[in-house]
Amino acid sequence: MGRPQGFDTEQVVRAARTVFWRQGYESASVPELERATGLARSSLYHAFGSKRGLFDAAVDSYLTEVVRPRLAPLLVEDVAPTALHDYLTGLRAALAVPRSPAGENGCLLVNTAGSPLALDAAVAERVSAYRAELRHAFARGAAARNPAASAAEIDRLADTCTALVVTAFAMTRVDNAAALGALDTALALVDETDGRDGAAIS
Amino acid sequence: MGRPQGFDTEQVVRAARTVFWRQGYESASVPELERATGLARSSLYHAFGSKRGLFDAAVDSYLTEVVRPRLAPLLVEDVAPTALHDYLTGLRAALAVPRSPAGENGCLLVNTAGSPLALDAAVAERVSAYRAELRHAFARGAAARNPAASAAEIDRLADTCTALVVTAFAMTRVDNAAALGALDTALALVDETDGRDGAAIS
DNA sequence: CGACTTCTGTAACGATCTTTCCACTATATA
C-alpha cells in the first residue's frame, strides 16, 4: 500500500547531523538542511515533523554512529587494560585531522550544552546523560588499567579524564593545539605509574 | 559641545552582557537588547555600530569585571599558596548559587567557543587567549602551592585544573551537580599531598 | 540668546527564518 520512501533515512539524518554539528541547532537553516540532505522542505517536515525532530534524530545518529562505537571497548565485560589509552589515542588522532568534523567542530553534544537549546529540559537531560556515559566508560577503563587502585582514585581519574576530553571538544574549534594538548595530558595521567597503588602496564 | 551621553556606557554593556551570556550571540535579538539596556536601536547602533560591536564590548566587560577580578590573586607577584584553592572555592560557590548568571549559564566565552561565532577568527583568538589566561594563572597557583614540584608536574596540574574548570563551565547549564563535582575534583587534586615532591599545606 | 553638535525615538526596509498548504507524482494492492 502506498509509495515507498524514496530516500535512505539514515543517510539523510547523517547529512543533517553534519550540518547541525558545524552550525549548531539555531544557526542551521532549513534551506541548508535541504541542500545537505537533497530533500525538499516538504519531505523533511513530512518525515521528521519539524526542524527540532530532525535535530533529535541527528543526535540519535550521533550517539549510535559516532560516540558509542568509540566507547564500545570500554564497555565490554572484560575491559582491556589499554582500552582507555587506546580511546584517547584514537580520539586524539580524530581531532588532529585538519578538516574532519570532529577536529573542526568538536562534539555535537558539548557544543549544544552551551547553546540556548540547552535551556530545553529534554535536551539538557540528553547532554547530561552523554557526559555520564563518557564518565562511566572512563571509570571502567581506569579500573581496568589500575586494578589495585581504590574506588576514590578511579573516580578521580575518571573525572579528570572526562574533563580533559570535554575540554578538548569544547576548545578544538578555537584552538586545536590546546585541544590536542588536553588529550596528551589525559594520556599522561592514564599512563603514568601510580606512585602508591598501581604499576605501569604499557 | 553637543549633547552629552544620557546613559552610562558600562551599565548598558553590563546589561547587554547578561543577555549575551544567557542567550548566546546569535539568539540574542536586538529587541531583547533594547529591553535589557533600556536604549532604542538607534542609540545602540549609534554607540556600538552593530550587534557585533556591542557583543565585543560585552566580552571586554566580561573579562575585566568577571574573569580578571577572580583571577587577580593568582597573578600578583607573590602568589599565596592557597590562592588556587581559594579560586576554586570561590568559583564553586558562584556556580552553586541557583539563579546566578554563572550557575545558570556558565561562562560567556566557553559558550561562545562552541557557537558558530567561533568560526570568526577574531572571536576564536579571544576565546583561545582566555583559555591561555586561565591556564597561566592556574600554573602560577600550582607553583605557589607546590614549590618543590617539577615544571612538568606544574604543567600537568595546570592542564587538569583548566580542564576541570572549563568542563564545569560547559556543563553547568545542563547538569549543575556535575559541574560542582568537577570543581570538587579540582580542589581534591590541588589539596592532595603530593606523594613524591611536595607536602600538603592547608 | 543662538547656533552647533550629539543623542534618541519612530518607522520602515530588505532579507531570512520556520512552517504550512496544496497539487502532483509514483508506487503497491485489489
Next chain:
DNA sequence: TATATAGTGGAAAGATCGTTACAGAAGTCG
C-alpha cells in the same frame, strides 16, 4: 487496470531578524 496511499515539489504565509534613514529633542559653547 483502478484505486488508495504516501512521498515530493513549489509557492507562499506569517513572523522576526539586523540594519538604516530621518526627523526631532536636548544639551553645550560662543
